Amino acid sequence: MGIYPLEVDNLTVAYQKKPVLSSVSFRIPSGKLIGVLGPNGAGKSTMLKAVLGLIPTVGGSVKIFGQSYKESRKKVGYVPQRESVDWDFPTNALDVVMMGRYGHLGWFRRPGAKERRIAMECLAKVGMADFAGRQISQLSGGQQQRVFLARALAQNATLYFMDEPFAGVDATTEKAIISLLHELREQGKTVLVVHHDLSTVKEYFDEVVLLNGKLVAAGSTEETFTTANLQKTYGGRIAMLQDVTNASDRSDEAEVSGESSPRRSKTARRAGKAGKSSMTNAADGVDIPDEAEGADVPLGAVSRT
Amino acid sequence: MMDFWIILTGTLVAATCGILGCFLVLRKMAMVGDAISHSVLPGIAIAFLLGGSRDSVLMLFGAAVLGLITVVLIQLLQRSGLQSDASIGIVFTALFAIGVILISRNAQHIDLDLDCVLFGEIAYVPWDSLIWNGYNLGPVAIWMLGGTFLIVLITIALFYKQFKICAFDPALAAALGIPVALFHYLLMGLVSLSTVASFESVGAILVVGMLIVPAATAYLLTDRLGLMLLYSVIIGAISSTGGYYMAKLFDASIAGSMITVCGILFVLTFLFSPSHGLISRWTKRQQMRGGNLNQVI
Ligand SMILES: Nc1ncnc2c1ncn2[C@@H]1O[C@H](COP(=O)(O)OP(=O)(O)OP(=O)(O)O)[C@@H](O)[C@H]1O
Ligand SMILES: [Mg+2]
Numbered sequence: 001m002g003i004y005p006l007e008v009d010n011l012t013v014a015y016q017k018k019p020v021l022s023s024v025s026f027r028i029p030s031g032k033l034i035g036v037l038g039p040n041g042a043g044k045s046t047m048l049k050a051v052l053g054l055i056p057t058v059g060g061s062v063k064i065f066g067q068s069y070k071e072s073r074k075k076v077g078y079v080p081q082r083e084s085v086d087w088d089f090p091t092n093a094l095d096v097v098m099m100g101r102y103g104h105l106g107w108f109r110r111p112g113a114k115e116r117r118i119a120m121e122c123l124a125k126v127g128m129a130d131f132a133g134r135q136i137s138q139l140s141g142g143q144q145q146r147v148f149l150a151r152a153l154a155q156n157a158t159l160y161f162m163d164e165p166f167a168g169v170d171a172t173t174e175k176a177i178i179s180l181l182h183e184l185r186e187q188g189k190t191v192l193v194v195h196h197d198l199s200t201v202k203e204y205f206d207e208v209v210l211l212n213g214k215l216v217a218a219g220s221t222e223e224t225f226t227t228a229n230l231q232k233t234y235g236g237r238i239a240m241l242q243d244v245t246n247a248s249d250r251s252d253e254a255e256v257s258g259e260s261s262p263r264r265s266k267t268a269r270r271a272g273k274a275g276k277s278s279m280t281n282a283a284d285g286v287d288i289p290d291e292a293e294g295a296d297v298p299l300g301a302v303s304r305t
Numbered sequence: 306m307m308d309f310w311i312i313l314t315g316t317l318v319a320a321t322c323g324i325l326g327c328f329l330v331l332r333k334m335a336m337v338g339d340a341i342s343h344s345v346l347p348g349i350a351i352a353f354l355l356g357g358s359r360d361s362v363l364m365l366f367g368a369a370v371l372g373l374i375t376v377v378l379i380q381l382l383q384r385s386g387l388q389s390d391a392s393i394g395i396v397f398t399a400l401f402a403i404g405v406i407l408i409s410r411n412a413q414h415i416d417l418d419l420d421c422v423l424f425g426e427i428a429y430v431p432w433d434s435l436i437w438n439g440y441n442l443g444p445v446a447i448w449m450l451g452g453t454f455l456i457v458l459i460t461i462a463l464f465y466k467q468f469k470i471c472a473f474d475p476a477l478a479a480a481l482g483i484p485v486a487l488f489h490y491l492l493m494g495l496v497s498l499s500t501v502a503s504f505e506s507v508g509a510i511l512v513v514g515m516l517i518v519p520a521a522t523a524y525l526l527t528d529r530l531g532l533m534l535l536y537s538v539i540i541g542a543i544s545s546t547g548g549y550y551m552a553k554l555f556d557a558s559i560a561g562s563m564i565t566v567c568g569i570l571f572v573l574t575f576l577f578s579p580s581h582g583l584i585s586r587w588t589k590r591q592q593m594r595g596g597n598l599n600q601v602i
Contacts, residue, residue, distance in 0.1 A: 016386060049476070052479075052480045053479070053480075054476055054479050054480060070482070073480075073481070073482050076480070078476075078477060078480045080474065080476050080477060084474070084476060085473060085474045086331075086333075086473070089331060089472070089473045089530075090331075090524065090527060090528050090529055090530050090532075090533050091469075091473065091528070091529065091530055092528065092529070096473075099466075099469075099470050099473070099474065099477065102466055102467075102470055102478075102481055102483065103481035103482060103483075105466070107464075108463065110465070110466060111466065135528040151477075155481075
């Protein structure tokens with residue numbers, strides 16, 4: 001295939017001399033759901049903004065479908081962090097969604113019946129059709145988030161960037177949003193999502209990008225979302241993290257090995273994975289008791305909620 | 306006829322400023338309007354010194370240039386790390402002071418009265434007529450303000466969607482390829498232009514009231530941007546009409562009365578607006594509390 005939806009090469013960004021991102025390079029394969037992870041202040045939002053050309057970069061290059069952002073703008077949709085706009089602005093939900101069409105309208109055309117129709121369809125897709133005429137300040141946080149999502153859908157892009165679309169939404173809305181993202185992926189679209197809840201990463205994303213001022217790791221969730229990488233990304237809070245990386249393995253392996261003990265070390269998991277075809281191997285792996293990392297970690301202490 | 310010209314002048318000022326003020330208020334930039342209205346003063350003075358007369362076109366140009374310089378300077382200070390309110394304060398007071406010095410030092414050479422620049426003299430508007438081929442075409446100020454109003458109206462109408470999205474979500478606007486900076490400077494240029502066009506009639510200080518008060522009042526009355534623009538124009542027209550008759554009644558400053566009426570309208574709206582008013586919010590809360598109580602009982 002050759003052409004990647006997004007190629008970031010040596011990207012460096014600084015606010016007032018202080019570098020926020022240094023030499024970040026990674027590539028994103030097509031048709032995948034990608035989680036961008038990292039602690040607060042890691043530069044996740046900054047990276048999205050730099051990729052979209054919203055803030056100046058110090059160095060490096062960004063290619064979108066092999067072209068500059070300017071040339072491929074119409075293929076890109078953007079959902080900013082919800083708190084980046086003033087929700088008291090005098091406008092309604094439908095109007096906000098129609099803004100997603102402005103990029104297709106050129107300088108002088110006004111949004112007309114066609115744009116209204118598209119915007120209504122997009123609102124319906126996020127379950128917000130009944131709120132089209134509602135003033136945006138009278139929407140709940142989750143509803144506002146869905147309006148933003150609908151606006152991105154209205155952009156009709158092939159590559160989406162979403163900054164924390166799950167922030168402050170309840171479980172039902174989160175489910176609705178994730179199934180929408182899966183739908184987008186089914187249509188061959190690529191979606192990059194800034195995400196904070198580590199417990200759902202394995203379930204939601206095909207690939208992850210781990211950031212902490214620099215790139216820690218990027219690649220398939222299976223290979224990249226590991227305790228070691230998370231430790232590098234988030235620092236010392238390994239106790240909780242390891243549990244998270246184990247969380248969905250646990251259920252995998254439970255199927256494979258018929259064993260459900262939560263106490264599991266990294267080597268054990270690796271052994272378990274390598275031996276997916278062989279139950280004995282997996283069981284053997286679990287038996288290794290004296291793992292340096294695992295020993296002082298209260299696994300199973302943090303439940304997935 | 307005199308009454309008519311004065312009221313029309315006030316209405317044109319209020320309408321022009323009201324439309325632009327809506328965008329300033331929504332972008333939380335009301336104080337930038339204040340800054341521009343003050344810092345155009347040296348532009349006006351320099352144009353005066355260069356031209357040697359009250360040549361309106363030259364003054365418009367000088368003030369528009371200063372207006373843009375103001376905006377650029379404020380942005381430069383902000384980008385170097387200063388708070389935005391401090392940047393605004395530094396830039397406009399410095400430029401305003403230069404303007405005051407320029408005018409007071411050259412007061413004997415030029416017929417430009419500082420009071421007149423600051424407070425305007427709308428009562429003289431009807432006397433300064435535009436004469437063309439011997440025909441009296443009406444007051445010069447009407448032509449200038451009417452022209453400015455049309456320019457503002459056409460520009461906003463033409464680029465309504467751009468101004469709207471730049472005010473609501475500049476990040477998305479930029480991502481969509483809309484030149485956010487261009488529209489920022491276009492808006493600031495229009496504010497400078499209307500400030501200068503208005504300053505002869507309402508003065509540099511009262512024009513700030515016209516930029517902010519009708520827009521803030523309209524903001525409390527509606528949830529739609531289009532209606533907010535319309536309401537700010539209507540409020541401007543009511544203020545200038547009401548203000549004129551109030552000034553006549555009390556034998557007070559006309560421009561001052563117009564802004565006062567505008568302020569009264571704002572207070573009334575603030576209290577009684579059906580959607581955002583203090584009282585309707587209060588009664589809604591009471592009803593809710595009553596409702597809950599009833600449910601409990
Ligand atoms: N406009 C700005 N000016 C100066 N510094 C900034 C600016 N925006 C962000 N920063 C700094 O850059 C760093 C990265 O910020 P960024 O918003 O990209 O973090 P993030 O990973 O999105 O964090 P969060 O999870 O809290 O959203 C932070 O240290 C922040 O303080
Ligand atoms: Mg962020």
